[in-house]
Amino acid sequence: MLNVIQLLPDSIANQIAAGEVVQRPASVVKELLENSVDAKAKSVQVIVREAGRNLIQIVDDGVGMTETDARMSFERHATSKIRSSDDLFRIRTMGFRGEALASIAAVAQVEMRTRRAEDELGTLIRIEGSDIKAQEAISCLPGTNLLIKNLFFNVPARRNFLKSNSVEMRHIIDEFQRVALANPEVGFSLFHNDQEIYNLPAGKLSRRIIDMFGKSYREQLNYCEEQTPYVTVRGYIGKPESAKKARNEQFFFVNNRFIKHNYLHHAVVGAYEGTLPEGSHPFYVLFVDIDPSHIDINIHPTKTEIKFDDERSVYAIMMAAVRKAVGVYNLSPSLDFDSDVNFLSGGRSGGSRPSPSDSKADIPRPITPSWSSGSQSAEQKPKTERVTFRTDSLDKAAGSSFDMPQKPSSNNWQALFKSLEESAESKPTEPVGDWLGPAKPVEPATSGEPVESEALTLGSRANQLQDASAVVEDENIVQIQNRYLLATIKSGVMLIDQRRAYERVLYDQFHAALTKRNGVSQQLLFPKTVTLTPVDFQLALDLRDDLINLGFQFDELGQNTFVIRGVPTLTTGENEEELFANLLAQLRADTGRLKLDRAESMARSLARRSSQRHITRLSLTERKALVGQLFASSNPSYTPTGEPVTTILSLDKIAGLFR
Structure with missing residues (x-):
């Protein structure tokens, strides 16, 4: 042989x-x-x-x-x-x-x-x-x-x-x-x-970070250091308000060698607990100096993954170092006990307390509606307080709707209130969202009664679509904590995640715009300038056609800089610079993890980004329209990333909760 x-x-x-x-x-x-x-x-x-x-x-x-x-x-x-x-x-x-x-x-x-x-x-x-x-x-x-x-x-x-x-x-x-x-x-x-x-x-390291990522990082860098006999941690961390949606500017170095370590990343994020917005990731460049005998660098061919012989100690020291930096530099939000919340320096925006030398015109005074006068009767005062509360809440809700209606002047609250009364009188039989019983007609507003919140419908692209599937009984849709929708169905109750529902609806619309190349752009009154990292700048050039199909309009303006002239109509109301930069950063982060085509990846990223601003209060009409859009989508049950959108509590399951 x-x-x-x-x-x-x-x-x-x-x-x-x-x-x-x-x-x-x-x-x-x-x-x-x-x-x-x-x-x-x-x-x-x-x-x-x-x-x-x-x-x-x-x-x-x-x-x-x-x-x-x-x-x-x-x-x-x-x-x-x-x-x-x-x-x-x-x-x-x-x-x-x-x-x-x-x-x-x-x-x-x-x-x-x-x-x-x-x-x-x-x-x-x-x-x-x-x-x-x-x-x-x-x-x-x-x-x-x-x-x-x-x-x-x-x-x-x-x-x-x-x-x-x-x-x-x-x-x-x-x-x-x-x-x-x-x-x-x-x-x-x-x-x-x-x-x-x-x-x-x-x-120095700080100069290298600024030269590499841009001058905007100059204000957000804070030094971090912790020395122990076992390990030394040093480097720079970013402020919570500068955190980004994409996790792509986070660097660990062990003995000056770049590594990826999810356990240590968890320690850093844990040190930021309570200061980061949901879904945001902090910037950090952290160096770990340790005796090489305590680590094993040969568990991966590229040596980007290592093992420590005492990971718990390194975890604790890393968290302590970052938490110390967060405390030393006052990164955590704090209460200002010197300010008087009853006095503001103009309009509804806050201001600092002026010095005694300031002019008399700049002295802060209590907020008083421009239509308020001493000749008003006592019966009108409760109505004044009610309108003040409703205006604040409506401003917040309007800022998160699809279409931004023209915002009424904050100095003409009486006219706004009259328009609400007229709206209520013109629709005296519109049902309210009382899901415990049949719909009740709304009584016309009188001078002594506040206007029901359901009488006002905010501008939204959702209102232009058909009602939901006949499966859901529209008049029984209730919103819970501005986050979930509860709808009655024949077999029980359906619970809908509001943000995920918007993500599914927006994904379908963005994906259709990319595949059909018919994205609609909203022109900006004042073009915005955005400076990107060289990586994201190259990515934007490569994806120019796809971004234009989505509705973005932009031109090159020097090295690593674009001027944005238009954004997709479905994203109006957002910060245009952050929207553009964060979308590119998210696409770059997804490139290595997901095997998706460009249209799929871009639609997913932009839908997830835009859905975050829809965690807000919705009127009954908007709830109906959202449910209608959801059931008209390609897959009402799951988001593009596979997260469940709806869940059903059957009558038997509900009855079991009381046994």
């Missing part, structure tokens, strides 16, 4: 190893940047063409290599930092020339020029698919210049699995950001197709 087991040639073995190390162009950028940092470089330049498909060039001013080291760095299992098995548990560096170079050279055309400062001549090496084509002495600058050309040229199947240039470039920028944040003392620059993306001078 012939022997069937044989040793693989080095070229094939290197290609197999490359499958673990070189997954995409971003993997090459990561490995070579870390090599440059370990080579003690003070300046590193990254040049990329076609998102790394055609060229990745890394130029550094590090220590360089000798002729022998340059050749040995491309051999399998070559390394400069491990001499014995004990060294595996004392690794603090990223790696010097070696290890990854053999894998990269197996699937690309590689050209390396390197020279030490004390040598007169450097070394040039050319390799194609693990085959050394040339090695000669040349004249070059001190440091190392690596060119990776035509990645996966000899593995076409791997090349075909690469994503679009915009997606691959976003991965490259992510890896670039991680290495640049971990090494602020090193200057970094990044160019893509001859366009400068980043130019980061060497400096």
